[in-house]
Amino acid sequence: MPEPLRIVMADDNYLVREGARRLLEDSGEVVVQAAVGSAPELLDAVRRMRPEAVLTDIRMPPGAVPEGLPTYDSAAGPVNGAAQADRTGRAMEGIDAAHAIKAGHPEIGVVILSQYVDESYAFELFRDGTAGLAYLLKDRIGDLNRLLDALREVSRGGSVIDPQVVEALVTRRVRLRESPLAPLTARELDVLREMAQGRGNAGIAAELSLSESSVEKHVNAIFAKLGLTAEPLVHRRVTAVPTFLREAGLSG
Amino acid sequence: MPEPLRIVMADDNYLVREGARRLLEDSGEVVVQAAVGSAPELLDAVRRMRPEAVLTDIRMPPGAVPEGLPTYDSAAGPVNGAAQADRTGRAMEGIDAAHAIKAGHPEIGVVILSQYVDESYAFELFRDGTAGLAYLLKDRIGDLNRLLDALREVSRGGSVIDPQVVEALVTRRVRLRESPLAPLTARELDVLREMAQGRGNAGIAAELSLSESSVEKHVNAIFAKLGLTAEPLVHRRVTAVPTFLREAGLSG
DNA sequence: GTGTTTAACCGGGTGAACCCTCAGAGTGGG
DNA sequence: CCCACTCTGAGGGTTCACCCGGTTAAACAC
The missing domain is CATH 3.40.50.2300 (Response regulator)
Incomplete structure (x- = not known):
């Protein structure tokens, strides 16, 4: 021993x-x-x-x-x-x-x-x-x-x-690579983060020093990349937020 | 002993x-x-x-x-x-x-x-x-x-x-009694729950067998009772959802 | 019986959020 | 040098989400 x-x-x-x-x-x-x-x-x-x-x-x-x-x-x-x-x-x-x-x-x-x-x-x-x-x-x-x-x-x-x-x-x-947030650009993530905090497009524009139409452009791209196609009965902004919060929690 | x-x-x-x-x-x-x-x-x-x-x-x-x-x-x-x-x-x-x-x-x-x-x-x-x-x-x-x-x-x-x-x-x-959800009626909670799942007003109307204008009426009352006054840069629908999810988690 | 509250619904109006097209500038890779 | 991508911005149009005032009916308390 x-x-x-x-x-x-x-x-x-x-x-x-x-x-x-x-x-x-x-x-x-x-x-x-x-x-x-x-x-x-x-x-x-x-x-x-x-x-x-x-x-x-x-x-x-x-x-x-x-x-x-x-x-x-x-x-x-x-x-x-x-x-x-x-x-x-x-x-x-x-x-x-x-x-x-x-x-x-x-x-x-x-x-x-x-x-x-x-x-x-x-x-x-x-x-x-x-x-x-x-x-x-x-x-x-x-x-x-x-x-x-x-x-x-x-x-x-x-x-x-x-x-x-x-x-x-x-x-x-693997999950980080396959995250639905992965295809988003840095600016799109910025916009989504502000969106998740409850800001409207004008609020996001003010916060990020952008115009509202730029924000709209990013928002539309975010929805497309998250696979949130326009559906008549769905409020996409509301559904985008938990996706972001869930994935952001994963990587941050 | x-x-x-x-x-x-x-x-x-x-x-x-x-x-x-x-x-x-x-x-x-x-x-x-x-x-x-x-x-x-x-x-x-x-x-x-x-x-x-x-x-x-x-x-x-x-x-x-x-x-x-x-x-x-x-x-x-x-x-x-x-x-x-x-x-x-x-x-x-x-x-x-x-x-x-x-x-x-x-x-x-x-x-x-x-x-x-x-x-x-x-x-x-x-x-x-x-x-x-x-x-x-x-x-x-x-x-x-x-x-x-x-x-x-x-x-x-x-x-x-x-x-x-x-x-x-x-x-x-004490927290259950003081919850911001406490003043909401049963029907308002129904509407808020559907809202939290990402449905638009038309989607909520379909789900609860109501007209859209009834849903709008409830939504407006929900915002008022949660103290979410209209502010220019805020998207109230998005901010109502985490309130609900947090409080619903408390009592559910 | 009366009054209050809740629930439902409508019409009208306004504002915000999408959605598309067009355009310019900067950066990086081939 | 060329191309692709990102980021920015505008204009025009449509749709949806509020917001208000009004009405009816049912349930409940006094």
């Missing part, structure tokens, strides 16, 4: 953090040097402990965990967080922490755990390369070995990506 | 299920008779074990967990789930299971764990009363005692609701 792997782990959810820590330690294959609840605490623990690998949730609060909630530090025992900080809603603090860790300690592997497949997050995680990085889905970890294997793999510079995440990355590229 | 509480727990997430089970058992205050990964398995385990309390995630798949993923049954040891079943996307299987358990065994308490505050789920959980039921948020469980206290409370017929959930229930009622 190889020597246990030294890791630091982070999850702001108490049950996940303490439960996973217990499972990993009881396996005998991992030493959990710290189990923390926020991104700053994670970076601090990595600095102090120099683990071989890090296991973190993708959704990490940027501030400390709420006051009174304990985390675990093998050198100092349970510690209390600082004053409560509000969530920013950004779900990438785990990824930001991974990049920061990699920048400061390239030899430390990082395993990111995510509740959902989100190809934009995976894309962001791997933008500087995949070495020493893993992206796993919480609901598809069927036993502890899968997690232990990932930790070991990243600690020696390898990479592990859940197949569903790979598939999502591939389909994202 | 009182006698340990006998519980059955359910969560389709392996890390949460096995980690929480380990934490609870190590506390010495709980005996986990079964730890399962799906709603049917939960109901089956409750039938066989007759626990004093149940701890379940709100988001439970209706089918068995994927093949090969182990769950734990203290009488039978690790068991494998049946053939893989797709997720339905409904997040209330945990609540449906709670209702089923309460119907069959009123003396068994149920603790529901949820990742998010969702007042419609809480409303649904408590629609037949709150006795023997708890609704807790995973991210606000700071230590094991909070969970143990809830399990004990529901096992003796009490009720525990996270204050954030109570607040969400209260603000839901």
Whole structure:
């Protein structure tokens, strides 16, 4: 049996953090040097402990965990967080922490755990390369070995990506290429964006410093490219807007 | 120290299920008779074990967990789930299971764990009363005692609701009353719904078996009640639609 | 029985949104 | 240099969406 792997782990959810820590330690294959609840605490623990690998949730609060909630530090025992900080809603603090860790300690592997497949997050995680990085889905970890294997793999510079995440990355590229917005020119997108905000042609003209007839020209082209042919009972302007909002959400 | 509480727990997430089970058992205050990964398995385990309390995630798949993923049954040891079943996307299987358990065994308490505050789920959980039921948020469980206290409370017929959930229930009622859609008559809502689907006045007239001038009359009243006064650069029809979609999502 | 509200519908008028044709300028590729 | 595309703009015409005032009928509350 190889020597246990030294890791630091982070999850702001108490049950996940303490439960996973217990499972990993009881396996005998991992030493959990710290189990923390926020991104700053994670970076601090990595600095102090120099683990071989890090296991973190993708959704990490940027501030400390709420006051009174304990985390675990093998050198100092349970510690209390600082004053409560509000969530920013950004779900990438785990990824930001991974990049920061990699920048400061390239030899430390990082395993990111995510509740959902989100190809934009995976894309962001791997933008500087995949070495020493893993992206796993919480609901598809069927036993502890899968997690232990990932930790070991990243600690020696390898990479592990859940197949569903790979598939999502591939389909994202295809959907962007096949988006109904793809044939629109930049100016047409400008006009459609203003249209989606409820502006009439005069309002769009004012906003983009164009004449109304130019706006009309663009609007007609937009309808044609989105395949919105004139139909007697349809209000095309209204139907163009959700198309734009849906596709804009995809790419922006 | 009182006698340990006998519980059955359910969560389709392996890390949460096995980690929480380990934490609870190590506390010495709980005996986990079964730890399962799906709603049917939960109901089956409750039938066989007759626990004093149940701890379940709100988001439970209706089918068995994927093949090969182990769950734990203290009488039978690790068991494998049946053939893989797709997720339905409904997040209330945990609540449906709670209702089923309460119907069959009123003396068994149920603790529901949820990742998010969702007042419609809480409303649904408590629609037949709150006795023997708890609704807790995973991210606000700071230590094991909070969970143990809830399990004990529901096992003796009490009720525990996270204050954030109570607040969400209260603000839901207020928001429904203050919705901009509240002053609209039923017929106006019909017209607005068709409008939101991109129909012109002629299309709405055809769909609702009305004349166009009746539709025009309703449309004008809708704009007035939504406070959408005529402004030179604004296309009111386009701005009415997201208002409707947002508010309809709230109450639907 | 009376009054109010909702729902339906019409006619007339105005303004905005399409829709087509024509035209000029700038940019980039072959 | 030529061609295609994008962007801009105008004029003329048609259609649709508002907007107002008026009417009738049904349902409900007082």
